[in-house]
Amino acid sequence: MALTRDQIAMRVAQEIQDGYYVNLGIGIPTLVANYVPKDMDVMLQSENGLLGMGEFPTEETIDPDLINAGKQTVTAVTGAAYFSSAESFAMIRGGHVDLTVLGAFEVDQEGSIASWMIPGKLVKGMGGAMDLVAGAENIIVTMTHANKHGVSKILKKCSLPLTGANCIKRVITELAFMEIKDGAFHLLERAPGVSVEEIQALTEADLVINGDIPEMKF
């Protein structure tokens, strides 16, 4: 069975370590916060200037001066810090954030990612995505393996305008956990009940399959 959005987030959360500073993008990445193991402390970085993002506020605690990068009202946890946008991207570009999780339209076997623009549709802007992929050493991309028509988004070469070139190493889809190295995707894990053949069929890129591929465990 293909993973649900929440299961993808759960699998990503297994990559988190106690004491990590983490930046989560919009969509599935946001859900990862719900699955951080209870015995671990994680500080969420929001690129508009908050380290230590908490849950949504109540009617009583809502504050227009406290939002996340998705412009949602949030709270700050104990030990949080506020700072400017320049400081925020110093953290990001300088490689101080331990893990970045973001979505994508396409990724390719060179580690390039396209996530901000579809030609012919309205271009809203890249926001902080280009800085995030350029700065972070440890990035996990969460995305669907193929579109509704079964056309693969795991490609030899991205067709859409890039967010970053040669910067992505790990991808988790509803079907598979893959690592990009030496110009190919390497299949690390498959979703429970999904066969290697099914993954192969929806992967346009070169896919290296070494031995028995284990199922993800939850």
Add this chain to the structure above:
Amino acid sequence: MSGFNKVVTSYEEALAGFTDNMTVMVGGFGLCGIPEGLIEQVNKLGSTGLTAISNNAGVDGFGLGKWLEKRQISTMIGSYVGENELFEKLLLSGEMEVILTPQGTLAEKIRAGGAGIPAFFTATGYGTQVADGKETREIDGRNYVLEPSLTADFALVKAWKADTMGNLIFRKTAMNFNPMMATAGKITVVEVEEIVEAGELDPNYIHTPGIYVQRVIKGEFEKRIEQRTIKPSSEKA
């Protein structure tokens, strides 16, 4: 001390010298931490041909959305501009030029501009269309793009508190682009929630020293919320 008194009491005074075709920076992230009254005043002045530097372009009818309504902006430099329909129309019709800039690069361009650094190398955008036509260089095995810095004729900034000498303190995530913009304006005008006497703000906790600030005005803020997200009541303690 009057030579250091930055306080003005009218918006006319706050924006004295503001003319058509100027470059203007406007602080804020979305609608959070925007200088609402100063934006309103530029709207009233009706200045046109503006180059606006701001992370976002407001929403329909609020923030920089008001400048769009009056066709005051000819060039918009920002990182994420898609929260209003009018913006889309002006973009598609070619009435307005838009220079999309990665958010961290935008912040650093402004920081560098205020700090007297004319350009800097960053890995952000290398290999993407952001790097088109720009100088690139390999440094220690990694590729970088040369990004020129930004300054402005006016910087319109929102802070929480100022003292009469223009020392500023920002509040929570309403800080965002405001501190860098304060350093990068030839004339920096700051709209604040509260003005106190010099000496009342602890010098240890000043975010922006008054040297960067030319004018301070006390404003009234609506603080409109774009995405009002509340914890479901079942989760309430």
